Amino acid sequence: MRHLIDPLDFSQQEITSLLDLADRICADPAAYQDVAAHKKLATLFYEPSTRTRLSFEAAMLNLGGHVLGFPSETVSSASKGESVADTIRVVSCYADIVAMRHPKEGAPLRASRYSRIPVINAGDGGHQHPTQTMTDLMTIRRRKGRLNDLTIGLCGDLKFGRTVHSLIKTMARCENIRFVLISPEELRVPDYIITDVLEANHIPYKETRSLEESMPELDILYMTRVQKERFFNEEDYVRLKNSYILTKEKMALAKPDMAVLHPLPRVNEITLDVDDDPRAAYFEQVQNAVYVRMALIMTLLGLKDPKAEKEGN
Amino acid sequence: MRHLIDPLDFSQQEITSLLDLADRICADPAAYQDVAAHKKLATLFYEPSTRTRLSFEAAMLNLGGHVLGFPSETVSSASKGESVADTIRVVSCYADIVAMRHPKEGAPLRASRYSRIPVINAGDGGHQHPTQTMTDLMTIRRRKGRLNDLTIGLCGDLKFGRTVHSLIKTMARCENIRFVLISPEELRVPDYIITDVLEANHIPYKETRSLEESMPELDILYMTRVQKERFFNEEDYVRLKNSYILTKEKMALAKPDMAVLHPLPRVNEITLDVDDDPRAAYFEQVQNAVYVRMALIMTLLGLKDPKAEKEGN
Amino acid sequence: MRHLIDPLDFSQQEITSLLDLADRICADPAAYQDVAAHKKLATLFYEPSTRTRLSFEAAMLNLGGHVLGFPSETVSSASKGESVADTIRVVSCYADIVAMRHPKEGAPLRASRYSRIPVINAGDGGHQHPTQTMTDLMTIRRRKGRLNDLTIGLCGDLKFGRTVHSLIKTMARCENIRFVLISPEELRVPDYIITDVLEANHIPYKETRSLEESMPELDILYMTRVQKERFFNEEDYVRLKNSYILTKEKMALAKPDMAVLHPLPRVNEITLDVDDDPRAAYFEQVQNAVYVRMALIMTLLGLKDPKAEKEGN
Missing domain, CATH: 3.40.50.1370 (Aspartate/ornithine carbamoyltransferase)
Structure with missing residues (x-):
């Protein structure tokens, strides 16, 4: 069994x-x-x-x-x-x-x-949350036709987001994957993911603070929510939050066949005008x-x- | 769709x-x-x-x-x-x-x-609450064989009762309807129902404080609950509440083929001895x-x- | 109906x-x-x-x-x-x-x-809780092949346990039943069970404080939980509770074809090492x-x- x-x-x-x-x-x-x-x-x-x-x-x-x-x-x-x-x-x-x-x-x-x-x-x-991960994989494969040869951007709360950790671990088993890890300093991916998963398997990755700059190179953009309660002070939260909101303007910088995923529920981290973009795959998920x-x-x-x-x- | x-x-x-x-x-x-x-x-x-x-x-x-x-x-x-x-x-x-x-x-x-x-x-x-209204219409039609040519009494809380407002608006589209609006002064039907629905459509209506006096003329009696919390002071509530309780005695004044409706739950606004009266239609509802x-x-x-x-x- | x-x-x-x-x-x-x-x-x-x-x-x-x-x-x-x-x-x-x-x-x-x-x-x-009682009867009958000629031990809270009272009343209608009522003094079976059910029907019974001593004579052992909040003081509870916990050691004293029943949930009144004993019938229940x-x-x-x-x- x-x-x-x-x-x-x-x-x-x-x-x-x-x-x-x-x-x-x-x-x-x-x-x-x-x-x-x-x-x-x-x-x-x-x-x-x-x-x-x-x-x-x-x-x-x-x-x-x-x-x-x-x-x-x-x-x-x-x-x-x-x-x-x-x-x-x-x-x-x-x-x-x-x-x-x-x-x-x-x-x-x-x-x-x-x-x-x-x-x-x-x-x-x-x-x-393994069935969320399977869902993410299915959506990536249906959108891109493959689970290999992909540059995957993960954006937002990479520290506490379990869906992010599971996705990295599972995709790490695929061929020719590159990760772009986009988050505020406070919400970086945990060290064990870097050392035990990425570096141990020789998987290329980049850590960055800027979603905007990362957009052009991504095949997949996996968005997550940046929650206020994760920050020590509200000033930092207010200063940072907009950088991690996906807007129509940022979408204009992306590849025409990129796919945007999000485990939902979404609060405000993807603006409503992105919903009609054919690259939005989160309701398909x-x-x-x-x-x-x-x-x-x-x-x-x-x-x-x-x-x-x-x-x- | x-x-x-x-x-x-x-x-x-x-x-x-x-x-x-x-x-x-x-x-x-x-x-x-x-x-x-x-x-x-x-x-x-x-x-x-x-x-x-x-x-x-x-x-x-x-x-x-x-x-x-x-x-x-x-x-x-x-x-x-x-x-x-x-x-x-x-x-x-x-x-x-x-x-x-x-x-x-x-x-x-x-x-x-x-x-x-x-x-x-x-x-x-x-x-x-449109399906409640459809239910009321079905019950009236099954009991009376028609949705036209009816004198409909509405009794109790006519101010806040949404089922009452919906029923008036829907029945206002039928032919030859007359409404008898039975409530304490505090719980009269809202003015917009009087002006925009009844008077605008030339539908005859009567406002009254007395359920007892209204009984003989009704084809349908739609009961609702008079809630204590709707009154400014308890004295008014205590003084008024009995007038709006339907009893066997009041039923004796009604037509033999009148139908009593109630959206339920009932608390005490219809006494239990009315339940066995063939005119009681509220469980049929x-x-x-x-x-x-x-x-x-x-x-x-x-x-x-x-x-x-x-x-x- | x-x-x-x-x-x-x-x-x-x-x-x-x-x-x-x-x-x-x-x-x-x-x-x-x-x-x-x-x-x-x-x-x-x-x-x-x-x-x-x-x-x-x-x-x-x-x-x-x-x-x-x-x-x-x-x-x-x-x-x-x-x-x-x-x-x-x-x-x-x-x-x-x-x-x-x-x-x-x-x-x-x-x-x-x-x-x-x-x-x-x-x-x-x-x-x-009649369907619990029917379940108990079914389990006894499937285990023992009969509902007659049985010595039934009931252990734990015999005062408040409704499943115990129902089982006694129902089994009292069977032939040649004997009850062994095992509980602390504070949680004895209510008097009306003794007089109106057991004595009125000439059903043999024994009241005892000791589970250990009762084990060898039982065909059925029906366990229930002894809850702390039933005792006036914690000392009594602490002193007594272990006597009413069924362990592998106590099981060693029982007949090889005894059956242990429990209405569940179990907290700690049956130790986990009893679960694999073929006489444990509580998950079968x-x-x-x-x-x-x-x-x-x-x-x-x-x-x-x-x-x-x-x-x-």
Whole structure:
């Protein structure tokens, strides 16, 4: 039995298979509408994350399966002094697969050790959020036709943004990748990413303060939010924040086939006039997320791909 | 693509079609049990309204569709600084149709402008609640066989009750309607309803303080609750409240075929001994609400009516 | 129309039929996967009980039915001054069957009097939790092959534990049962259980302080939690609590075919090293609970048993 706890749990080959399946689903969703009939997904959300929860639930419903669970610990008694180990053994009697969101790092991993059913980490604290990473990869591959030979700009809060860390680690396994790390000094990528991931693998990277100057060289721009509460004083925040807002003007400096990604929710870090730019891929990401999660549920449950069969794969 | 934000979004002809469909569903619900198979309704309730949410969910499930969403902002992260415009674009990737309840007036309208899927206003602040109005119309039509030639009494809080305002505006488009507006002075219908809706359309009406005296002339009595907190002082409330409670004694003064409606929940404004009176239509309203919402979902999704086909309509 | 409010609502014969059906479901769950197609269960949980709610929802989904409801009063407006009588009449328009959890004793009973659909009590205050009792009975019967001729130990909080009281009352109807009541003095079984249930029915019982000494004679050990807040002073709690913790050491004193039950959640009253003991039946109970609830839903909705038909029963 497989789980998905860390994005690196899947080999590059397995990720390719997952993205291939997601692409086939995207091409013909109706072909998959009964694939998970009579299967049940439990969404155990110990902290609310409506977007992620609804995305998982939409994925399972699109496959013809059922959903049960809880949206927030406030309406749950699941944790009443009970260990994650006991909870998952109980939920193993109710469902065929679990998506777990937990404020504590490592909770989904611990759950997976006691589970009788596949566990998907739907975000554990500041730690991992592997299905977001798979979504990012799918969106990059669909936009650029490849996961190799790319200059990837990551902009905003590179210190605390777990999606950024996961994306770097996963893309580090691809060929000929270059990173441009765009952030205020205060929110630089953690040192271990630089030394253990980038330098250890001889991956070229550049750290910079300027989004504007970086624009022309990027194939992908991955935006994240710069949160006020990350700064020591408000002056620094006010002085810096505009530099990390993506505007129509900055977009004019970029390649015509660059793609802008953002894990959402967006507050003001991308202005609304960018939304209609064909390079804006962040709402496409939301749709891709559903297909990736459908592919993941199918993979972890070992469900047959009706399209693969027909084509004799 | 159509939305339903304001009860007046639908023409009188469209309302007639909707109520006809609701009647056909009511006559043979089983014929509709797979009509929305593989379709998904998202219920986005930024404030809890269990009755309305469950009614929408029952409607979608009765059509063989699926449901996902959130019951309250407290268990949602949907609004974390995110605009309604972004949220609806995200949810457009998860569902085929949305029912949105929001404490802010105009939020569902704004959502509909950015949505890729039909949006139903399930109540926005004190503003509109169009499916309640459709339910009221269905109940009146089923009870009386017509939406014309009626004397309609509205009793209780006519100032803040949005269902009352919507019902007046919608019924004002019917022929030969007369309104009897029964309320304490403090809770009279707003002036704009009198001038812009009733007088502008030459619709006869009477304002009165006495429910008792009005009873004999009514074809329909629409009850609402008089809330303590609407009064400046408790004395006035205590003095007045009994006048606006519907009792068996007051029912004895009414026509034998009058119908009593109430949007529920009821607190004490209708005594329990009225429940068994055949003229009490308020629990019937709850059932009709499900049929109206089934008809609305079918209409907005453009689903075929299996009964209409067979009869060659 | 039948409801299940009190475990004693079902005769011993009806309980046998229910457990027989649950056993048939357990033997071949796939045979039952469409039995409740197009039926809807409403889960009305006025206080959160995630385990119980998810168990009911899993049961209904396993039968091919749909689920709607609310997980907690905090995300519900169902009770806004509205009586349980009105709420259940409303919900009768939305669903075919209801599972209700309520902090107030008697609320589900009151609901059942006004309901047009079957009501299942999913726990009302400290009062009753009949589906837990049915689960306990199913687990005992599957483990021991009988509900008669048993020495049943009940350990821990016998004063406040409603599952304990229900189990005693129900097992009191079986033949040749003996109870060993193991608790601290402060948490003895209430007097009315002793006089009205045990002595009135000439059922042998023993009260004791020692779990250890009782182990060798038990066929069943039903563990419950000893909660700190039940004690007047912490000293007593600290002094006593270890006596009521089930360990591997204490298990060594028990019969080789004893079965350990626990209604869960467990905090520390059973040590983790007992989990792998084949006599540990508490996670099996969780699975049995789903089958019992499937059987109950089928029984109350009058659904045909596809396996019974084939065998000509």
